[in-house]
Structure formats: structure tokens, C-alpha cells
Amino acid sequence: MAVGKTVFENYLAGFDQDAWTESLELILPQVHPADNQATRIWFAFWPLKLRLALDRSPDPAQVFKDFQLDGQPRLEEQVDASVAFLFGSNYWPQVKQALVAYAEEASEPQNAGLDAHILALSGRLAAGLQVEQDLLIGITAVGMMVLRQVGLSRLAGCAGEPVPKGRPKTAAEVLKLRKGRGWKSLIWNSRKYRATFDESTPGSCFEALEGQDLSMASGSDPRDFQEMDQRRVAGPVPAQCRSGACGYCWIGVLSGQENLSEMTAFERGRLQYFGYALPGGTDHKHPVVRLACQSKCYGDVSIVVPPWNGVLQEGAPETSSDAGD
Numbered sequence: 347m348a349v350g351k352t353v354f355e356n357y358l359a360g361f362d363q364d365a366w367t368e369s370l371e372l373i374l375p376q377v378h379p380a381d382n383q384a385t386r387i388w389f390a391f392w393p394l395k396l397r398l399a400l401d402r403s404p405d406p407a408q409v410f411k412d413f414q415l416d417g418q419p420r421l422e423e424q425v426d427a428s429v430a431f432l433f434g435s436n437y438w439p440q441v442k443q444a445l446v447a448y449a450e451e452a453s454e455p456q457n458a459g460l461d462a463h464i465l466a467l468s469g470r471l472a473a474g475l476q477v478e479q480d481l482l483i484g485i486t487a488v489g490m491m492v493l494r495q496v497g498l499s500r501l502a503g504c505a506g507e508p509v510p511k512g513r514p515k516t517a518a519e520v521l522k523l524r525k526g527r528g529w530k531s532l533i534w535n536s537r538k539y540r541a542t543f544d545e546s547t548p549g550s551c552f553e554a555l556e557g558q559d560l561s562m563a564s565g566s567d568p569r570d571f572q573e574m575d576q577r578r579v580a581g582p583v584p585a586q587c588r589s590g591a592c593g594y595c596w597i598g599v600l601s602g603q604e605n606l607s608e609m610t611a612f613e614r615g616r617l618q619y620f621g622y623a624l625p626g627g628t629d630h631k632h633p634v635v636r637l638a639c640q641s642k643c644y645g646d647v648s649i650v651v652p653p654w655n656g657v658l659q660e661g662a663p664e665t666s667s668d669a670g671d
């Protein structure tokens with residue numbers, strides 16, 4: 347048992363990445379549609395293996411080098427910002443406070459699985475806040491992984507920090523926002539589609555021509571995004587090679603997955619090479635994690651840009667065996 351940690355923190359530390367993934371698959375059917383994909387995306391953006399690599403190395407700078415990390419891969423520096431794209435972040439201060447209390451009070455959680463704890467805590471929160479539990483399951487699961495990765499003192503230290511402003515106030519508003527304009531966009535916009543990259547900030551979208559990949563479309567946005575993220579040299583989506591080689595352009599797709607071209611074997615191979623998660627398995631044609639430069643646009647989409655990129659796959663070959671498919 348790690349010294350200074352609560353019983354519950356030590357319990358959480360006993361689960362590896364596969365166990366978290368299994369528990370996530372168990373609870374996802376019960377997560378509200380407003381946060382179902384967002385929950386998958388958050389867990390893809392913040393894999394346990396990245397945290398463990400940074401924690402276990404005596405030389406974090408070497409981890410950055412080994413994993414070719416760029417951007418901001420430290421969750422402890424952006425606990426609140428990391429959840430901004432989830433609707434459940436409306437309840438984030440309460441979730442954090444409840445998690446801290448839960449972690450401090452929990453006696454030895456012998457037989458319950460991770461999913462049972464997530465459901466128990468989200469149920470307790472729902473009763474206290476008088477909201478539907480399905481709105482809280484995803485953000486509670488995220489909170490539990492945040493606790494696992496940054497520890498109780500850091501989570502307690504940021505309890506009560508404000509959530510991002512400007513997001514829709516109800517889950518119905520979120521779903522309406524993500525519905526897109528469908529056939530109307532064809533008539534009124536001459537086969538141009540809207541790619542939203544920050545649902546919390548009005549105007550955070552760029553246009554994509556029919557069949558244009560999201561990386562090229564993002565690069566046509568003339569606004570300056572480098573002040574917020576030095577990787578965003580041209581447009582809101584980081585990109586370097588625009589050919590599947592660098593991994594800078596990985597994104598989460600909150601809505602409109604079916605409006606993007608099907609994932610090819612080449613793109614799948616590149617995602618696996620980079621070690622990025624493929625939530626829900628490897629056989630999805632329209633998964634929630636994509637490479638923007640490989641995703642051609644045929645309708646409105648809402649995406650999230652992860653704050654870091656790298657090559658997490660240990661011993662990854664220089665080129666994927668699927669390359670060129």
C-alpha cells in the first residue's frame with residue numbers, strides 16, 4: 347500500500363488500463379447521449395499508460411523524448427480544462443467534492459468493481475442534486491480516473507474551481523447543437539459544412555468543403571490559435587505532415603462521426619502506431635478518435651482537439667504495416 351494514500355486511492359491503483367476500459371464499456375450504455383461519446387473521448391485523451399510512464403520515470407524529460415510528446419500531456423496541470431467538453435462539467439465542482447468525500451470515507455471496497463463504485467457515487471450525487479443519474483455517470487467515471495491519475499490532494503486542491511462558461515445549460519440543448527444542419531447546409535452553403543471545435547465558445551467553427559479533409563479545412567481558418575496552443579500553427583487543429591505520418595492532428599469526434607469518410611486500414615494502422623486509443627474496438631468505420639488529415643468531411647461535425655500528441659506505442663516501427671493501404 348502506498349504511504350499517504352487513502353484506502354480507496356490504493357484500491358483504484360490496483361486496476362490497469364484494460365480493467366478501466368472494461369468498466370467503461372459496462373457503464374457507457376447508461377451514460378446520457380449528451381456525454382456518451384464525450385466520455386469515450388476523455389478516456390482516449392487521458393490514457394493511464396501516459397500517466398504511469400510520467401510517474402515511474404526518474405527523468406520525465408526522457409519520457410517526453412521517448413514518447414515524442416508535444417503540447418501539454420500533464421493532466422494535473424489541467425484537471426478542470428480537461429473536462430470542459432463534457433456536458434457533465436456543469437456538475438464538475440460537485441463531482442469533485444463528492445469524490446474527495448468518497449475517497450476519504452470509503453472503507454476497504456472488497457468485491458465491488460470500478461463500475462459499481464461509479465454507479466454508486468453518481469447515484470448518490472443525482473439524488474443530492476435532483477438530476478437524472480445518466481447525466482452524471484460519465485463525469486463521475488472521468489472524475490474517478492482523474493483521482494487515480496492526479497491523487498486526492500491535487501483533486502481536493504482544485505475543488506470548487508469554476509467550470510468553463512458558455513456551454514449549453516441542458517442536455518437537450520447539447521443534442522440540438524450537435525444535430526447539424528443536414529440537407530439545409532447543402533442548399534444554403536453550396537456544399538460547405540461546419541466543423542465546430544469548441545462547443546463552449548460561440549464562433550469556434552470552421553468551414554469544410556465537401557470531401558475536404560478536416561486538417562486542410564482547419565488550415566484555411568485565418569485566425570491565430572498559436573497563443574492558446576503553440577502546436578496550432580495554421581488553424582485550430584494542430585497538423586504537420588497532413589499525410590498520416592506525424593500524429594499531431596488526432597481529434598475526438600463528439601458528433602457527426604457518420605459525416606466523415608470511413609476509417610481506412612491506413613488510418614487505423616497509424617492510430618495504432620501512435621498508441622492512441624480506439625474506443626469501442628478496432629473495427630469501427632466511424633470511430634470517435636480520428637486523424638483529421640485522414641477524415642474527409644460530408645456533413646457538419648463537432649470535434650475536440652486533445653492538448654497533446656505523441657507516440658505512446660512502445661517499440662513502434664518507423665512505418666506501419668498498413669501504411670499505403
Ligand code: FES
Pocket residue numbers: 561584585586587588589590591592593594595596637638639640
Ligand atoms: S497532420 Fe500529420 S498525421 Fe495528420
